[in-house]
Amino acid sequence: MSKDLRLNDEIRVREVRLVGEEGEQLGIMAVRDALNLAVEKSLDLVEIAPTAKPPVCKLMDYGKYKYEQAKKDKEARKKQKSMEIKEVKLRPNIEDHDFETKARSAQRFLSEGDKVKVTIMFRGREVTHPELGKTLCLRLAEFCKAESSIEREPKLEGRNMIMILASIKHD
Structure with missing residues (x-):
């Protein structure tokens, strides 16, 4: 009514x-x-x-x-859960330990049912090597493949490369 x-x-x-x-x-x-x-x-x-x-x-x-x-x-x-987009920012030349810390954060966000926006920030001449950013995005997607699927492929937008991971809910 x-x-x-x-x-x-x-x-x-x-x-x-x-x-x-x-x-x-x-x-x-x-x-x-x-x-x-x-x-x-x-x-x-x-x-x-x-x-x-x-x-x-x-x-x-x-x-x-x-x-x-x-x-x-x-x-x-009360019953509906609002889904948020959480962001994880990385740099192309990130160290392994730092990468794993960021990846665990992304995993936690995904397990809570949120989407994760992965942003690779390029500075200076780093932008001439977008393949490094794409490799990093795919490495993160591989790390989180149990909890997520790629909703949006890595794409260069200005000085940032953006990829979106969507949570796969295991009810």
Whole structure:
């Protein structure tokens, strides 16, 4: 159902198809009569299908309905995990130990379900040897192959080479 439902006096049509609070059909009636019935039962008249001919309205406690919807939305948000892109920055002439430290960080990010953006930063004339950066990217992908797959191949963008690794979830 839409967030901007019209209710009670906001409904501007001559007649509506009325649905009771338990979902039972009460038939087609004038809006005035439907409003009187809603007031009698101390409920709200809510337009749930404005495009139907005639529009469909339901008798319900609108405050309670909004509260229930908010609760459902909050529960749905709680269940979904937001995935982030974490970044690992390397240099083409990195030492083995430093590489392994960065690679373990990437592995940890991937095991937590995040994506990893691998950036090789070239300085000065290093950019004339992009194959070194590509080799380094593929070496990192090989190191993390149990947790990830390459989502985007290594590509030179200006003075940086970028590759994206996506996590493979083992549920």
